[in-house]
Amino acid sequence: MMKRQAxxxxxxxxxxxxxxMPRAQLLVLQEQRLLKMLSYAYERAPLVRRLWNASGITxxxxxxxxxxxxxxxxxxxxxxxxxxxxxxxxxxxxLCLDPSExxxxxxxxxxxxxxxxLSHHWGNTGLxxxxxxxxxxxxxxxxxxxxxxxxxxxVREGDYFLNFxxxxxxxxxxxxxxxxxxxxxxxxxxxxxxxxMKLSLQYRPTMWWVMTPPTVRALLALERDHKIDMHDVFSxxxxxxxxxxxxxxxxxTHLERWGVGDRIFNMSALxxxxxxxxxxxxxxxxxxxxxxxxxxxxxxxxAVIEKDGRGELVVTTLVNNADALIRFxxxxxxxxxxxxxxxxxxxxxxxxxxxxGDEILIGDRSVLPIDVWLLxxxxxxxxxxxxxxxxxxxxxxxxxxRVGYAGQSNLADLQARLxxxxxxxxxxxxxxxxxxxxRILATGGHLKFSRTVKE
Amino acid sequence: xxxxxxxxxAVGLLRSGPEAPYVIPLGEEELDRDAQWxxxxxxxxxxxxxxxxxxxxxxxxxxxxxxxxxxxxxMKVPFGQAEVLAADAxxxxxxxxxxxxxxxxxxxxxxxDALPMHGLDVSRLFANMPVICAAPGAWEKLRSLxxxxxxxxxxxxxxxxxxxxxxxxxxNQDEWLLEENEGRLLVTNRxxxxxxxxxxNFGITGRLIEVDGEKRVLLT
Numbered sequence: 079m080m081k082r083q084a085x086x087x088x089x090x091x092x093x094x095x096x097x098x099m100p101r102a103q104l105l106v107l108q109e110q111r112l113l114k115m116l117s118y119a120y121e122r123a124p125l126v127r128r129l130w131n132a133s134g135i136t137x138x139x140x141x142x143x144x145x146x147x148x149x150x151x152x153x154x155x156x157x158x159x160x161x162x163x164x165x166x167x168x169x170x171x172x173l174c175l176d177p178s179e180x181x182x183x184x185x186x187x188x189x190x191x192x193x194x195x196l197s198h199h200w201g202n203t204g205l206x207x208x209x210x211x212x213x214x215x216x217x218x219x220x221x222x223x224x225x226x227x228x229x230x231x232x233v234r235e236g237d238y239f240l241n242f243x244x245x246x247x248x249x250x251x252x253x254x255x256x257x258x259x260x261x262x263x264x265x266x267x268x269x270x271x272x273x274x275m276k277l278s279l280q281y282r283p284t285m286w287w288v289m290t291p292p293t294v295r296a297l298l299a300l301e302r303d304h305k306i307d308m309h310d311v312f313s314x315x316x317x318x319x320x321x322x323x324x325x326x327x328x329x330x331t332h333l334e335r336w337g338v339g340d341r342i343f344n345m346s347a348l349x350x351x352x353x354x355x356x357x358x359x360x361x362x363x364x365x366x367x368x369x370x371x372x373x374x375x376x377x378x379x380x381a382v383i384e385k386d387g388r389g390e391l392v393v394t395t396l397v398n399n400a401d402a403l404i405r406f407x408x409x410x411x412x413x414x415x416x417x418x419x420x421x422x423x424x425x426x427x428x429x430x431x432x433x434x435g436d437e438i439l440i441g442d443r444s445v446l447p448i449d450v451w452l453l454x455x456x457x458x459x460x461x462x463x464x465x466x467x468x469x470x471x472x473x474x475x476x477x478x479x480r481v482g483y484a485g486q487s488n489l490a491d492l493q494a495r496l497x498x499x500x501x502x503x504x505x506x507x508x509x510x511x512x513x514x515x516x517r518i519l520a521t522g523g524h525l526k527f528s529r530t531v532k533e
Numbered sequence: 534x535x536x537x538x539x540x541x542x543a544v545g546l547l548r549s550g551p552e553a554p555y556v557i558p559l560g561e562e563e564l565d566r567d568a569q570w571x572x573x574x575x576x577x578x579x580x581x582x583x584x585x586x587x588x589x590x591x592x593x594x595x596x597x598x599x600x601x602x603x604x605x606x607x608m609k610v611p612f613g614q615a616e617v618l619a620a621d622a623x624x625x626x627x628x629x630x631x632x633x634x635x636x637x638x639x640x641x642x643x644x645x646d647a648l649p650m651h652g653l654d655v656s657r658l659f660a661n662m663p664v665i666c667a668a669p670g671a672w673e674k675l676r677s678l679x680x681x682x683x684x685x686x687x688x689x690x691x692x693x694x695x696x697x698x699x700x701x702x703x704x705n706q707d708e709w710l711l712e713e714n715e716g717r718l719l720v721t722n723r724x725x726x727x728x729x730x731x732x733x734n735f736g737i738t739g740r741l742i743e744v745d746g747e748k749r750v751l752l753t
Contacts, residue, residue: 168631178583180611182602183632185624193627195613200606236540245592245616246624249602251543262544265593267618273546273554280556281544 091422093229096211096368101424104367109143111207111396112371116140116150118174118205119402125161125171126402129153146405147373147382152392153406158194168195172401175199180400184248186350187526196350197400198248205399211368212397223366224253227355230421231285231343232316233259238283242266242274242293254285268296275300275311282314288345290322291526294329295462308336319355321345322526324430324448326463328455346430348372349393349408354428359420362413362427369397372426374414375407377434386415390434409434411446436530439473440506447529450479453499459483459492464515469530476507480531482515541727545596547690550735557690557728559596563708566724567600567691568607570705574694575604577703578636578664578683582609586636586664587628589644591617597692601638610636615644617668622647629653635663639685642670666694686752689720689735690728693750701742701749711750713740718750 092098099107116137119126130136133151140146162170169177181200185193202212211223233239235258241251244266251261262277264270271293277283301308312318318338325333325342333339343356346363351370354363365372373392374383383389391410395403412428419427432446439445447467455463464482481496483489489512496510521527541558548554580586586605590598605612613628615621622644628634630653637659645667648655656678659665665682667675672684681697691709693702704711710721712732718739719732739752 162631177585177611178609180585181606181609183585183611183613183628185613185615185627188623188627193624195627195631197611238544241592241595243592244621245590245598245614246621248614249595249599251595255542260541260543261595263546263593263595265591266616267591267593270593277544277556 091230093226094211097226097366097423097425099210099368099424101418104424105143107210108367108371108396111368112143112146112394113137113140114207115205115394115396115402116146116404118399119404122174122204123172123402123404124165124167125153125157126404128161128171129157143371146371146394150405152380153404155191155194155407155409159191162194169197169401170194172403173197174204174402175400179203182248184246186347187246193246194350199400202397202399205397207397211366223369224250224353224355225256226366227343227353227357227364228254228257228259228285228317230357231319231341231355233257233285235259237285238262238281239285239287240264240274240278240283241287242270243288250287254287259285266293271296271300272304275306278311278314284314284316286312286315286318288319288321289333289342290320291326291329291463292322294332298332312336312338315341317341317343319343319345323529324432324451326455327452328461328463344430346410346428347408349391349403349406349410351393351395351398351403351406357419357421357423357427361419362415362429364419364423365391365393365426365428367425370395372414373405374412377411377437383414384416386417388413388431391428411437432529436467436469437472438467438469438477438530440476443504443506445477445504445506449504450477450500453503454479454481454496456499457492457495459485459487460496460515462515464518466518466521466528467530468511468533470532476509477504478509478511480511480513480518482518483512484515539727543595543599546593547596547735548593549687549689550733555728557596560727563724563726564600564603566708567705568603570708571600571604571692572608574703575601575608575610575636577696578666578694580605580608580610580636580664583611584635585611585613585632586638587613587615587625587632587634589615589617589625589637589639589641596690597687598639617641617643619643619647623651626651626653629658636666637662637664638666639668640665640671640675641668642674645671645674688718688737688750689733690730691720695749699744701744701751703747703749706748711741711748716740716753 120137129151158170180197184196237259239254239259239261241261242264345355348354354365371394374389377390391408391412411431411434414428416426418424454460454465466480468478493510500508542561543559545557546554615624625644659680666685667682675682684695686693693704695702710723712719718737720730722730742751
């Protein structure tokens with residue numbers, strides 16, 4: 079069983095020195111780990127070997143980070159699914175260990191299809207990447223860098239940590255225990271929210287893991303129906319981790335009203351390699367580049383984007399001895415920043431914007447759901463931000479948006495308000511289709527629904 | 534037994550009993566003992582190292598689940614994780630479809646009923662499953678399909694496991710004292726735990742029986 083760390087009493091801002099390592103040194107460390115990982119993965123993972131052989135290269139052809147970026151083939155979700163189905167391999171040709179050596183298996187959310195398996199292994203067998211920035215307490219592949227984020231958010235030894243999350247990514251409370259925090263176990267279920275309120279007042283936790291849009295909607299109902307003082311409930315929290323979808327502006331106003339507006343930290347998957355979270359500068363989720371090589375590419379051409387800006391997130395694990403995600407195209411559309419963060423950390427950071435498959439082109443204008451989110455939420459009947467963009471193909475003549483409304487409404491008036499607002503803001507033609515919001519919610523799972531659909 | 538005064542490893546919730554929910558601090562040592570007992574039960578079920586299993590459970594039940602996860606890890610059994618609700622049945626279905634599982638632990642009726650919607654033939658699938666440990670509801674359904682599952686129940690703060698085709702639930706007698714009292718079972722911890730259970734009534738109606746010299750719980 080994992081032991082608590084006794085050394086974490088200091089009040090330094092950074093948990094590990096690697097967080098602020100000068101970027102040039104960080105890239106050297108990254109390159110060392112990359113070259114080791116490539117040989118390891120090519121030797122063991124059939125899908126990696128197949129893709130690299132098809133590209134006519136081997137790890138021996140890669141002598142540097144620059145070589146890798148110039149020559150290594152991409153790995154896509156389609157490659158993974160094809161390998162899984164054609165070879166009848168649950169691990170899709172990515173497993174670098176004998177299946178019997180795997181310790182536990184988690185899976186992706188499954189928003190874009192059947193969940194895919196992610197494997198974890200205690201220890202570092204075979205790969206043996208060395209410190210800095212790695213601890214021996216759990217697999218580096220498993221939320222390996224989250225303690226850095228939690229420390230930055232203010233979690234300290236003896237704090238209580240409200241664990242209100244789905245059990246699909248493993249025992250995600252363990253990184254907080256590494257810091258000496260004490261998890262309070264709840265189920266991610268509406269029925270447990272009242273208990274969460276009670277326990278928040280009793281134990282005064284410092285972190286809520288995790289808040290999602292459905293949770294905020296349920297809390298609003300509790301506040302209304304039970305007259306709960308949410309300001310008091312949230313008064314002890316140093317961090318409320320938000321996940322599942324981007325936090326919409328309207329929803330943010332509720333959290334601000336409850337006094338935690340400045341303590342909301344976005345969490346995003348770093349392409350199924352690790353988790354990435356905001357720092358106190360709230361300028362994007364930190365992609366820890368000592369555990370992953372992070373790239374930004376043009377989703378259409380695959381060209382690497384070296385500057386700050388929007389593009390598709392591509393990740394390569396540097397530390398996972400179980401699953402070899404090498405140059406994996408995540409399908410996540412992000413806004414990336416490479417420079418040193420205001421928090422002092424030298425690692426890249428990104429804002430999740432949506433999925434690359436969400437992008438609609440009208441002429442040369444790129445539109446993502448996030449571009450219309452606030453405009454929709456501003457209408458009181460649509461304050462929950464429940465909408466889908468209809469995208470039969472990427473290029474469209476106009477925006478077709480299915481918007482969910484709550485309660486009774488003058489639909490003609492609502493349609494006119496939405497149309498005027500979106501056309502004025504984006505300068506694009508728009509067709510608004512109104513439906514009761516339950517109809518859209520019913521299309522999704524327990525965490526989120528697709529923001530774009532074909533029809 | 535007096536409770537220990539060290540810091541808890543975690544805080545769990547018990548949702549049954551007259552004054553539920555009970556907020557229970559959990560100590561590392563007691564969870565370690567729970568894991569050792571879970572290991573012995575899994576071995577008794579026939580679960581073997583190196584072959585995958587599926588452990589279905591909810592995050593709110595980690596006071597019971599963590600010892601099971603810990604036991605499987607110590608046994609070197611790779612295990613998949615999925616939630617108990619029908620809304621998450623796609624995940625269980627994926628593990629069941631993709632892996633040659635040796636055991637499915639904690640399956641609920643919600644999940645079982647939802648599996649056909651994910652393209653699985655439940656009868657065929659479970660007919661060939663070496664070890665099944667099912668929650669009440671799922672257990673009856675699997676029995677009706679001709680399977681011979683173990684059954685798991687909660688006896689307040691502890692699990693009870695009933696072997697296939699046998700009577701009575703096994704429980705950790707070293708850790709827990711169960712007593713009959715006017716048709717109900719009262720629960721006391723024999724060894725120090727962070728939360729002291731003293732003849733607590735969780736509304737379990739039953740009696741104690743002995744099978745091959747081993748005490749078991751028979752629900753009535």
